[in-house]
Amino acid sequence: MAATGNPAGEFESQLRWYYSKHFPIALFHRWLSYGDESYFPRREISFTLPGDIYLRFRSFANADELLETLKKQTPIKIDIGAVYNISPKERANVGASLVPLEKELVIDIDMTDYYDVMGDLGEGDPVVVCDRNWQYIAGAVKIVDTALREDFGFRHLLWVYSGRRGVHCWVADQGARSLSNEARSAIISYLSVKMVSDDNAGRRIDDITNPLHPSLSRAKREVCEPLFNEFVLQDQGMMRTPRRIKQMLSFIPNQALREQLLDRLTSTSSKNWSETDKWERVRHDLIKHNETKTADYIIFHYTYPRLDVNVSRDLGHLLKGPFCVHPGTGRVCVPFRAEECEQFMPAKCAPHIESLIEDVNNVAKGLQEAQPSLHLNKAIKVFQEFVVGLEKEKALAEEKKLHAKLSEIDRNGARDFLAV
Structure with missing residues (x-):
């Protein structure tokens, strides 16, 4: 049986239909080509086939070849790797080492890393838990997107729902694609705050300073503190029981101070205190004892992005591409706009492969108009905006180069004329 609940053969048939009818192959190819015909054939695209058969170092001459292979092999996962010096599939036939040259800077955020800060909303099926706790992911998206744009100047970011419990970000600016492993590590370190485990709780955290670093101050003001007050305290109830308070x-x-606060907050006298009252008591006493850094750290511990740093550091690391169908959920891995991350709820906004098939059947029966799934259509539009933005920037850069070259020719021509 496939993880979606369908027999494996049926899921393969559904994937073949999806790749034939809905996978945006033209946009996918335009994105990974970046306006250079030599770029796409040197890109590693790896497949996981039904039965967990993993095929690495695949590469394709063009969009048609990739699409035909997708329909034939029906991969349950498509991973995108680096652009190499030679076509990866030709590595055995060419007398040269396979060297990764470029790849998008990628960010991976997974809900499983937030389980220790879940309270009332942390029980149940992992997919349902992700939907209930999406505010953690939305907060992370807002913080990371703002930092990448405002602090590093990147412009071309594609956010993609992973199909199950998280999100990926592809930073596609030329400057991001050409980053060294060391530069990638530096950026991901900048975006991260070291979180201590329960075993090391109480240890000093060097990442938190007083005053806060400007990026952390912005994150706290715009995202973390509101998320902590409204979602962590109220919805999760993270100060609702003695165990969570501890x-x-x-x-x-x-x-x-820790023991004094624990006694006070778990005593009968505080029984009717709201979660907000309890936190204000903690915050007040921490500030009074010159522990402002600790108050800030607690807020960040519960709300700051938890990034899989290893995914971002290595130029050769592969990451699942957009518009895959997750075999465990049947959900399509759709792009979304960062500014709409709070409204993007996976259960509602990520199309299911069976719902796409149902739409087609309803059209055939005359029950609805012949139009693509609303949410899939919106995701393709987001993807198109991303690709067109990249193409416009490349065209503008080439136009500037041409003007500069023409200006140089004009200057040289004028000098030659005056020299006569």
């Missing part, structure tokens, strides 16, 4: 207070390095 967990939150465990990050206070001052043992006497």
